[in-house]
Amino acid sequence: MLTPSAVPRRAVLAGLAVTVAVVLAGCGGGGKYSSATEQGAAPTVPAGATAGTTTTFNDADVTFAQAMVPHHRQAVEMSVLAETRADNTDVKALAKRIRDNQQAEIDTMTGWLAAWGRPAPMPGAGHGTALPGTDHPMPGMLSDADMQKLADARGTEFDQQYLTMMITHHQGAITMARQEIATGANADAKALAQRIVTEQQAEITAMRDMLSRL
Template sequence: MFTRTIARRAALAGAGTVVVLALAGCAGDHSPSGMGHDQPRSTTTGASASAAAFGPADVMFAQMMIPHHQQAVEMADLAATRAADPEVKRLAGQIKAAQAPEIATMRGWLAAWGRPMPSPGGEMPHMDHGMPGMMSAADMARLAAASGREFDRQFLTMMIAHHEGAITMAEDELADGANSDAKKLAQEIITAQRAEIATMREILARL
């Protein structure tokens, strides 16, 4: 898959080396700001991740998953005012509650590792391919223009594809990553989003 190609290119750019970040003083004194949020899905913290080995695949995972999650949160926010089905609204709230803290966690990792944050559009200098499951600007505009049952159907269809893309990236992290906290979050994403995909397919089938 092209995502695995991205990770491998990043690994080559990093000379295949796993970097250990040397922290001055105790790791607990250097926790990134903003990491005190409750995390419904993950207990991983930027502080613990910063104290462990990390490699290019871990950096790529965080840099790609942050904008991917941000788009899911944006879609969930649309559902709060446009969805008709109560179950769609409930699921959208669940997605936002899980992914917003994960964004903060991954941003903390990048800060601790001394690696750049993705831009609001999700682009990084070495990312010359799109991320799997990401909606285009036209897709997002179409979703924002919809309401009621039509919104519900579009939201579910798009979010299923979006989740499948996140699972692909998380599987790449499990295969290629070195950081135990990043791999733990990747597994949590896979487990949670597979369950949400099953729920969304059930809702879509009855609409």
Template sequence: MTIRLTPRRALLTGAAVALLALAGCGGADHGSTGAGHGTATATASPSAGAVFNDADVAFAQHMIVHHRQAVEMAGLAPERAASAAVKKLAADIEAAQAPEISTMTGWLGTWGATVPEAGHDSGHETMPGMMSDADMTALAAAKGAAFDERFLTMMIAHHEGAITMAGEVAAKGSDPAAKALAATIVTDQQAEIAEMRALLAK
């Protein structure tokens, strides 16, 4: 199913055309900038006259939930991690993905689609890389080196799931901004996976 923005909706997002030119392979969910390893990147809102489809809507809805869990995991690190490198990585993940959540929420509003309710993320374990409630409870209970190892192992799997989801919208989606964000997610999270594997190997 392909949906074309009405002229009214297109006007709401017309200013994003310039932003779209800046979007590409760089650093999660913006209309603003996202932080990732010290590199600021921009992602666009749906462009004027853009065509979007069910794959774009599903990507935004699912990735919001996926990102929320990553942000929740990252939020545990300041009080529980032993490694300064793990704490910094967690801060980078949160700084990148929280703005991406805001961006995708805006897209869904523009498209007239439902935004997933915060706090109702359980039951989504079938999404690639999503952790179960038991996984999250175990992570929250860990501290020190045990937390670091569990966090890195879980976040690698979580990132791999996000990359899979991004590949789906790249193949099936229509909206240029959604595809640009998907490319950003793939690039950033592949780099973070490499970093996390290196930390685990130490």
């Protein structure tokens, strides 16, 4: 079982939180944009994107979406593994909920980026992806080695690794979401960020409880 020391883990997360705060706060310092005026014509709005996503946004909104898409993709990948490797029924149910919710949010954010005329991260870019425009790794992202260890595990060992790794992963997502709430301009993106904070913090509490019972 992969059981990182709790103290180093907190230290790493604290350091990453500071890094993201600095990076994303800097990104949020730019002016607001209108995708219609910036590109000369109103862009095609993807299915599921609201009118608000095509008007006001800033660099922090773009960075949030471009970073959170691959972050969510890794959570989906982790959760798909649970379908054939997890033993605990509560872990399986949680993994399915995470997979479905985060895939829906990926679809929403890629729609926003298209509406804003900004590139969406390509699937399969690898793990440990850096924050857009920086060399700083996204907080909570697992390494390829960690993902391989998770894929190799089965039964209770998988359940313990999945919950431990997903707690760290969620903590990283919450760090990025809080920066969007603080520095973003787009109302829809800020609302999604707030939902990520609320829902993933609740899931962290549930996962810690599951770990204590395994």
